[in-house]
Amino acid sequence: MPEPESPVDSAATLLGAARVRELADRLGVRPTKNWGQNFVVDANTVRRIVRLAQVGPDDVVVEVGPGLGSLTLALLPAVRRVVAVEVDPVLAGALPQTVAEQAPTLADRLEVVHADALAVRELPGPPPTALVANLPYNVSVPVVLSFLERFPSIERVLVMVQLEVAERLAAQPGSKVYGVPSVKAAWHADVRLAGTVGRHVFWPAPNVDSGLVELVRHEPPVTEAPASRCSPRSTRPSCSAARPCAPRWRGGPAPPRAPRRSCVAPGSTRRRAARPSTSRRSLASRTRHPTRAPEHD
Numbered sequence: 327m328p329e330p331e332s333p334v335d336s337a338a339t340l341l342g343a344a345r346v347r348e349l350a351d352r353l354g355v356r357p358t359k360n361w362g363q364n365f366v367v368d369a370n371t372v373r374r375i376v377r378l379a380q381v382g383p384d385d386v387v388v389e390v391g392p393g394l395g396s397l398t399l400a401l402l403p404a405v406r407r408v409v410a411v412e413v414d415p416v417l418a419g420a421l422p423q424t425v426a427e428q429a430p431t432l433a434d435r436l437e438v439v440h441a442d443a444l445a446v447r448e449l450p451g452p453p454p455t456a457l458v459a460n461l462p463y464n465v466s467v468p469v470v471l472s473f474l475e476r477f478p479s480i481e482r483v484l485v486m487v488q489l490e491v492a493e494r495l496a497a498q499p500g501s502k503v504y505g506v507p508s509v510k511a512a513w514h515a516d517v518r519l520a521g522t523v524g525r526h527v528f529w530p531a532p533n534v535d536s537g538l539v540e541l542v543r544h545e546p547p548v549t550e551a552p553a554s555r556c557s558p559r560s561t562r563p564s565c566s567a568a569r570p571c572a573p574r575w576r577g578g579p580a581p582p583r584a585p586r587r588s589c590v591a592p593g594s595t596r597r598r599a600a601r602p603s604t605s606r607r608s609l610a611s612r613t614r615h616p617t618r619a620p621e622h623d
Contacts, residue, residue: 337403338429341396343367346529353420359528363414365393368527372400378520378538379458379484381405388454388480390443390469391462393417395424401458402432409449411439440571443469446476453479460486463532467491467507474514474543483541484520492519492537515541571617 341349342356346367350356350466357363366372375397381387385405392398392410394417401408412418418440426433437450457473457480466487473480487495490503495511496519497504511517523536 337432340369340399342369346394353416355416363393364532366396366397367529371523373526375484376400376404381456385455386452387456387458388449390459392421395421397460398430402429402435407435409437409439409454411441411443411446413442415440416508420433421460444472453478455481457483461489471510478524481543485539486523487539489522489537492539495539513546515543517541565584
């Protein structure tokens with residue numbers, strides 16, 4: 327049963343399957359795997375994303391990979407401003423015109439940035455407060471983590487990614503899929519799997535289902551470990567939020583040589599026993615000169 331008309335629909339005409347293909351034909355665009363392009367062709371899906379994102383009229387939303395504008399058109403009536411980051415030059419150039427045609431009264435709320443999202447260090451206008459996107463599968467985790475790190479003003483994230491990736495991001499310690507992405511995401515935010523999306527809502531349809539991941543920023547975990555050892559950039563499990571580093575040494579000046587193992591407190595006297603030499607030269611020497619027992623008169 328179709329959903330009743332919402333404020334989104336009254337202010338913007340959302341894209342359906344026919345319109346998406348029409349725009350693609352006009353632009354000569356064919357989705358490419360290199361940029362992970364799968365265009366959303368279902369209006370109910372983008373309405374659902376905007377609803378779950380819980381964004382409002384004061385939010386400045388950054389959208390990575392807007393494509394032909396399906397999600398962009400659903401966001402514009404709900405928020406103050408949308409900054410769309412698009413790496414494809416054809417799509418980046420065409421998006422303002424699409425918005426002008428489908429949502430003429432909202433065109434001034436859109437800012438398009440033609441750039442690779444992984445290279446973006448700053449954005450025009452007011453600081454973004456939310457990241458909402460249908461992310462290309464091949465860069466989804468790096469995009470989420472880099473934007474949380476580079477833009478501390480982002481308070482909420484709602485992204486659609488490959489379902490397996492969504493489950494890894496939202497995994498809890500002890501889960502079979504818990505890993506480095508789970509640790510890094512949990513460092514920045516409370517993460518949960520907000521829903522699943524079937525493959526039929528995309529053109530072309532991917533070979534896997536998708537998941538919706540919600541991240542709500544929180545303060546980084548409190549730790550006394552050096553920042554160089556315990557940070558979201560580290561991929562070493564011994565310095566992750568799942569396995570905190572040992573407390574800082576408080577027993578006086580640290581010894582001149584730092585311990586080799588990252589989670590052994592500086593100043594520890596535990597040392598490995600020296601192993602006997604097993605080199606070929608040593609073995610040969612023992613063979614040629616066996617130890618003789620002492621002689622007795």
